[in-house]
Amino acid sequence: MAAPVIDTLAGExxxxxxxxxxxxxxxxxxxxxxxxxxxxxxxxVVYFAVFRYAPMYGVSIAFKDYVPFLGVNGSPWxxxxxxxxxxxxxxxxxxxxxxxxxxxxxxxxxxxxxxxLALLLNEVRLSILKRxxxxxxxxxxxxxxxxxxxxxxxxxxxxIGPLFQFLxxxxxxxxxxxxxxxxxxxxxxLQDIWKNTGWGTIIFLAALSTVDQDQYEAxxxxxxxxFRRVWHITLPAIRSTIIVMLILAxxxxxxxxxxxxxxxxxxxxxxxxxVFDTYVYFVGITQGAYSYSTAVGLFKSLxxxxxxxxxxWLAKRFNQSGLF
Amino acid sequence: MKIHNTxxxxxxxxxxxxxxxIIGIITLLPFxxxxxxxxxxxxxxxxxxxxxxxxxxxLGSYEYIFAxxxxxxxxxxxxxxxxxxxxxxxxFTVTMAYPLAxxxxxxxxxxxxxxxxxMVFSGGxxxxxxxxxxxxxxxxxxxxxxxxxINPFSLIIIKNFFQELPAELEESAKMxxxxxxxxxxxxxxxxxxxxxxxxxxxxxxGIWNDxxxxxxxxxxxxxxxxxxxxxxxTAASDLLGTGNVDPNYIxxxxxxxxxxxxxxxxxxxxxxxxxxxxxxxGMLIGSVKG
Numbered sequence: 001m002a003a004p005v006i007d008t009l010a011g012e013x014x015x016x017x018x019x020x021x022x023x024x025x026x027x028x029x030x031x032x033x034x035x036x037x038x039x040x041x042x043x044x045v046v047y048f049a050v051f052r053y054a055p056m057y058g059v060s061i062a063f064k065d066y067v068p069f070l071g072v073n074g075s076p077w078x079x080x081x082x083x084x085x086x087x088x089x090x091x092x093x094x095x096x097x098x099x100x101x102x103x104x105x106x107x108x109x110x111x112x113x114x115x116x117l118a119l120l121l122n123e124v125r126l127s128i129l130k131r132x133x134x135x136x137x138x139x140x141x142x143x144x145x146x147x148x149x150x151x152x153x154x155x156x157x158x159x160i161g162p163l164f165q166f167l168x169x170x171x172x173x174x175x176x177x178x179x180x181x182x183x184x185x186x187x188x189x190l191q192d193i194w195k196n197t198g199w200g201t202i203i204f205l206a207a208l209s210t211v212d213q214d215q216y217e218a219x220x221x222x223x224x225x226x227f228r229r230v231w232h233i234t235l236p237a238i239r240s241t242i243i244v245m246l247i248l249a250x251x252x253x254x255x256x257x258x259x260x261x262x263x264x265x266x267x268x269x270x271x272x273x274x275v276f277d278t279y280v281y282f283v284g285i286t287q288g289a290y291s292y293s294t295a296v297g298l299f300k301s302l303x304x305x306x307x308x309x310x311x312x313w314l315a316k317r318f319n320q321s322g323l324f
Numbered sequence: 325m326k327i328h329n330t331x332x333x334x335x336x337x338x339x340x341x342x343x344x345x346i347i348g349i350i351t352l353l354p355f356x357x358x359x360x361x362x363x364x365x366x367x368x369x370x371x372x373x374x375x376x377x378x379x380x381x382x383l384g385s386y387e388y389i390f391a392x393x394x395x396x397x398x399x400x401x402x403x404x405x406x407x408x409x410x411x412x413x414x415x416f417t418v419t420m421a422y423p424l425a426x427x428x429x430x431x432x433x434x435x436x437x438x439x440x441x442x443m444v445f446s447g448g449x450x451x452x453x454x455x456x457x458x459x460x461x462x463x464x465x466x467x468x469x470x471x472x473x474i475n476p477f478s479l480i481i482i483k484n485f486f487q488e489l490p491a492e493l494e495e496s497a498k499m500x501x502x503x504x505x506x507x508x509x510x511x512x513x514x515x516x517x518x519x520x521x522x523x524x525x526x527x528x529x530g531i532w533n534d535x536x537x538x539x540x541x542x543x544x545x546x547x548x549x550x551x552x553x554x555x556x557x558t559a560a561s562d563l564l565g566t567g568n569v570d571p572n573y574i575x576x577x578x579x580x581x582x583x584x585x586x587x588x589x590x591x592x593x594x595x596x597x598x599x600x601x602x603x604x605x606g607m608l609i610g611s612v613k614g
Contacts, residue, residue, distance in 0.1 A: 030430055036504040037423040044420025044474060045435065048442060051471050055447020055455050072454070117347070120340055129341055135600060136348035139355075142592050142599055144533035146551040150558035150585050151354045154361075160578070162357060162374035198351065202604050226333050258449075259535050263555065277449075284450045285540060297448040 062295040075291075082295035091279065099275040102261075103253040105189045111249055114197050115242065118204035119230060137198025148191050149263035153178065156187075179268040188264060207241035208234065243315050251308030254300045276300045355589070362386070362582035369578045385583035397546070398553035399587065401465070402532065405549065409469035410528045414520060416473040417482060422508050424479075425486035436480075443476040453540055467541035468534060468549070475530075478523045485519050486512060522602040525595065532591060554588050557581055 031038065057072070062082055064075040086092055117137070124130040140148070155163040156177045168174055177183040215233050224232065258277040265273040274282075276296060284293025356376045361369050362385050364378035372379075389395045423429055424436060446452075452471060461467040489512065497507050513520070535551045542548060548556075558581045592599070 027430065034423075034426075034429060034504075037426060037429055040419045040505065040508070041423040041429075041435070043416055044479075047416055047420075047470075047473050048435075048438060050459075051452075051455070051473065052442040052446070053438070055451035056445060058447050058451030058454055061451065061454075066454075068454075071458075120344060123337070123340055124344065125337070126341065129344065133344045133348040136351050138600055138604075139593075139596060140351060142529060142533075142596065142603075143589060144535060144551055146533075146535045146554050147585060147589055150554055150581065150588075151358065153558045154358065154578070154581060154585070155354060157578070160370050160373075165373045194351065225330070226336050262539075263535070263559075266559075280449050281540075285453060290450055290454060294448065294450045297450060301445070301448065 059294060059298055061291045062298045064291055066291040066294075068290075078291075082292045083299065085292060086296055086299065091274075094271070095274055095276055095279050098272055099254055099256055102185060102188060102256050102275065105185060106192060107246075107249060107253070109189055110192050110197060110200075111246070113193060114200035115204055117197055118201040118208060119234065121201060121205060122208045122234070123226075123230075134198070134201075137201075139198075140195045141199035143195070145195075145257070145259040145263055148195055148260070152187065152191060152264070178264075179266055181269045181272045184264065184269040184272050188260065191260060191264075203245060204238060204241060207238040211237040247308060247311045247315060250311045251304055253307055254304050358582050358585050358589075362579065362586045364579065364582075366577050366579050369582070385577075385579035388580055389583050389587070394546075394548075395553060395584065398548050398550045401547070402550040405465050405468055406528050406531045408465075409531045410524050412469055413473050413475075413527045413531075414524055417475070417479050417523065418508075418513070418520070420474060421479050421482040422486055422504070422512065424483045427487075439476050439479060449540070456541055462541055463544045463547060464541075465547070468531065468537045471537070472527075472530065472534075475526065478526060482516075482519065482523065485516060489515060521598075522605075525599060525602060529592065529595075529599065550588050554584055557584050 061072055061075060063077060063079060064072075065078045065081075066072070066075045070076075121130055121133065124133075155161050157164060158176050158178070159165075164177065167177070175183065177187060211234060216229055219229050219233055254276055256275040256277055258281065261273060261275050261278050262281065265278060277300075280293045280297045280300075283289045283296070353376075357374060360376050360378050363381050363383070364375070365380050365382050365384070368375070368379055424432055426432070447455075456462060456467050456471060461470070493511055493515075494507050497511055502510070533551065534549075535555070538549045538552045542552070545552075
């Protein structure tokens with residue numbers, strides 16, 4: 001093997017040329033001294049150039065009529081035509097509606113539930129119970145969406161699934177929850193709650209652990225009960241954490257989670273299931289409309305950036321500490 | 325802290341403990357059902373609405389799936405891709421993190437800014453797909469590994485970790501004539517084993533659970549990973565209207581679905597104690613630095 005020989009030689013040279021080149025000296029001297037470091041840096045730099053920055057450059061096909069044969073550079077420019085096509089397409093409003101409804105359901109249901117669960121866990125003084133419940137509710141976070149979807153398919157399986165039978169018996173109905181468009185959104189929110197609520201409490205629990213305990217004692221002396229202590233001390237203490245998490249959640253609003261929606265989409269619930277992420281896949285990958293779908297994806301990212309800056313601005317406007 | 329408890333407080337505590345216990349149990353129930361179902365007969369699964377213990381214990385479902393070449397192939401493939409992928413991704417991340425930990429290196433700040441920028445902005449699904457296609461990586465397992473080779477977040481945390489190691493360690497090694505590569509390999513890596521183990525888990529879980537990359541990049545169904553196989557087996561056949569399904573598909577019996585889910589979940593559950601400990605920590609580091 002040649003490697004150790006090179007190693008030794010380089011070591012000899014380093015020992016002789018021990019002092020590091022002075023700051024602001026010639027680059028060639030600097031480079032010669034640090035050549036091994038630059039060599040180590042190379043794979044990472046190539047990775048970022050190829051797999052992170054080349055696709056960013058590839059976004060330019062949103063303004064082109066991409067022809068695979070001509071490549072990204074050779075394809076002709078078409079200006080905003082792909083965007084105009086998308087906004088004129090009836091799909092646009094449907095996608096926007098579906099995406100926003102899911103986003104608001106998430107913000108309105110899953111987000112507050114996370115805070116409630118964190119508060120309830122924080123009130124537990126029996127540490128073995130607290131740890132056990134935490135251990136259990138964190139598990140689903142590590143499972144793939146494929147497993148979550150598969151579990152849903154089994155639990156709601158037509159006629160034989162446990163939840164299919166339980167819910168239909170309770171309501172006196174015979175609903176196929178997996179294909180009924182009216183049940184698509186409740187199902188998605190339910191999956192989200194099951195998978196992410198427990199894990200989401202971690203950040204809030206960390207914030208809750210920093211709350212000044214003296215304040216509680218003072219409140220107890222003043223005769224404040226359990227709920228008033230939570231309302232007047234605990235919640236204000238974690239307000240900034242809640243706001244930061246809310247800003248992040250709003251910034252992610254249009255990212256409905258490709259895998260989850262894709263896995264739960266079927267021929268019958270398509271009308272309510274389609275969101276920007278899955279639309280990009282169906283139109284781009286399966287139908288080959290690369291430029292058009294890239295424009296859709298770019299539009300989605302831009303709205304996400306506007307949302308995150310907008311919420312941050314609003315938070316500061318109302319004298320809250322924002323994200324940045 | 326002494327909080328003397330009122331009657332109302334005790335009632336609240338009791339209700340809270342019961343409620344949280346129920347939440348914990350409900351979270352677990354789907355697994356218990358699927359686990360029990362994987363050892364039950366087909367007749368029992370269709371007859372009983374819900375159970376946590378099979379009346380009649382059978383290994384039939386497992387015998388069936390492990391005799392199915394497509395399943396075994398998907399399982400072996402996924403294990404191999406996860407193992408190789410984790411090593412490759414870890415190697416990419418560590419070799420880049422080490423030079424970036426050196427404050428004297430020129431161009432370091434530019435590279436770090438570009439890394440942070442890539443955390444926020446990405447090319448998106450289609451440009452990345454076209455790149456992978458142009459590189460000739462479609463239907464290659466490298467397409468599942470290389471596009472995610474470096475997680476910018478992990479990179480920065482590992483870089484910070486290297487930066488905090490005492491500089492004397494390296495200086496004395498340099499005196500003895502070691503190169504930077506030798507220092508990284510013989511001194512820093514052994515010291516960073518716990519950190520590297522954490523990020524190895526990060527990457528391994530990412531690859532094991534990945535559904536989007538195989539969906540995008542592996543159209544040849546003989547190359548499918550376990551998550552793809554799982555999807556095909558569990559999705560009700562009459563509902564599949566979303567493409568990418570084997571046309572020769574025969575809907576399997578219920579018990580087989582249960583068994584495949586258990587196999588796909590098991591590795592995650594085995595590593596769960598480590599995952600819980602390290603990921604919770606990682607998430608908090610992220611929230612402070614992010």
